[in-house]
Amino acid sequence: QKEVEQNSGPLSVPEGAIASLNCTYSDRGSQSFFWYRQYSGKSPELIMFIYSNGDKEDGRFTAQLNKASQYVSLLIRDSQPSDSATYLCAVNEPGGSYIPTFGRGTSLIVHP
Amino acid sequence: DGGITQSPKYLFRKEGQNVTLSCEQNLNHDAMYWYRQDPGQGLRLIYYSQIVNDFQKGDIAEGYSVSREKKESFPLTVTSAQKNPTAFYLCASRSAGTEKLFFGSGTQLSVL
Numbered sequence: 457q458k459e460v461e462q463n464s465g466p467l468s469v470p471e472g473a474i475a476s477l478n479c480t481y482s483d484r485g486s487q488s489f490f491w492y493r494q495y496s497g498k499s500p501e502l503i504m505f506i507y508s509n510g511d512k513e514d515g516r517f518t519a520q521l522n523k524a525s526q527y528v529s530l531l532i533r534d535s536q537p538s539d540s541a542t543y544l545c546a547v548n549e550p551g552g553s554y555i556p557t558f559g560r561g562t563s564l565i566v567h568p
Numbered sequence: 569d570g571g572i573t574q575s576p577k578y579l580f581r582k583e584g585q586n587v588t589l590s591c592e593q594n595l596n597h598d599a600m601y602w603y604r605q606d607p608g609q610g611l612r613l614i615y616y617s618q619i620v621n622d623f624q625k626g627d628i629a630e631g632y633s634v635s636r637e638k639k640e641s642f643p644l645t646v647t648s649a650q651k652n653p654t655a656f657y658l659c660a661s662r663s664a665g666t667e668k669l670f671f672g673s674g675t676q677l678s679v680l
Contacts, residue, residue: 464608488667499658499671500611544610554599554667555626558610 458483460547462559469566475532477562479545482526488548489521489528490556495541504530535566571595574659574672580680581646581653589644589675591659599662600642601669604628604655611658617642646677654678 459482469475477491488507492500506512506519506528518531528547532539542563546556572593581587591600599618603611613626617636631650636642642661646653656676660669 460610462610490667499674500669501671502668505667548667554662555613555616556667556669558603558612560608560610 458486458547458549458557460545460557460559462545462562464560464562466563466565469535469564471535471537471566471568473535473566475535475539475564475566477530477532477543477545477564479528479530479547479559480526481528481545481547481557483547483550484523484526485550486526486547487550489519490546490548491517491519491530492544492546492558493541494544494561500544532564535564537566537568540564540566572659572661572670572672574657574675576675577673579675579677581677582680584648586645586647587677589646589657589659589677591642591644591672592640593642593659593661593670593672594640595661595663595670596639597661597670598639598664600636601660601662602626602632602634602642602644603658603660605658605674606655614644614657 461480491504494500504519506521512519516533520529542561544561545559575590601616602614615634617623633645659672
């Protein structure tokens with residue numbers, strides 16, 4: 457059974473700080489990793505994806521991947537109250553079937 | 569405007585009743601998915617379809633049924649065999665050759 461683990465939180469950070477969200481996965485063959493943001497009562501939206509070891513930056517967001525440790529993280533710099541949401545980590549099965557497995561999500565609260 | 573439309577937004581089911589959740593997309597996407605989300609939980613896959621007239625069970629298909637007679641439509645029926653149907657149901661679609669999922673706005677199903 458493939459698993460994607462996240463700390464449910466909540467993770468509380470002050471405005472302007474760096475929020476660090478973490479995710480581990482069980483299938484060593486996984487190739488594609490995604491971060492979705494979900495506001496309360498709304499549907500998830502994709503904010504970052506990463507395929508290769510290392511860092512990928514997009515604006516205030518940085519995704520980090522370490523396949524040897526089976527670990528993917530999301531850093532949010534200069535956190536804003538509007539970043540308060542649940543962040544879902546998703547991992548695609550290897551082999552190109554495009555069937556993502558989602559973690560339970562980490563709730564982030566950015567307080568002024 | 570292109571997108572995924574789920575209806576209704578809220579749905580109530582009586583004991584022993586089957587109910588159908590609608591999902592329509594005009595993005596010309598080949599693949600469609602149904603996920604269930606319980607409070608504080610991640611998304612669990614119910615069914616998915618990669619092409620018209622074909623679909624596969626996900627991790628929690630028992631008590632649910634789907635059809636894919638048209639590319640644009642992927643309705644989900646929650647049958648009376650599903651004893652704990654209260655949840656937030658999300659439909660998603662994906663274009664062939666890409667890995668990004670686009671989500672509808674969701675249907676909240678509750679039991680009367």
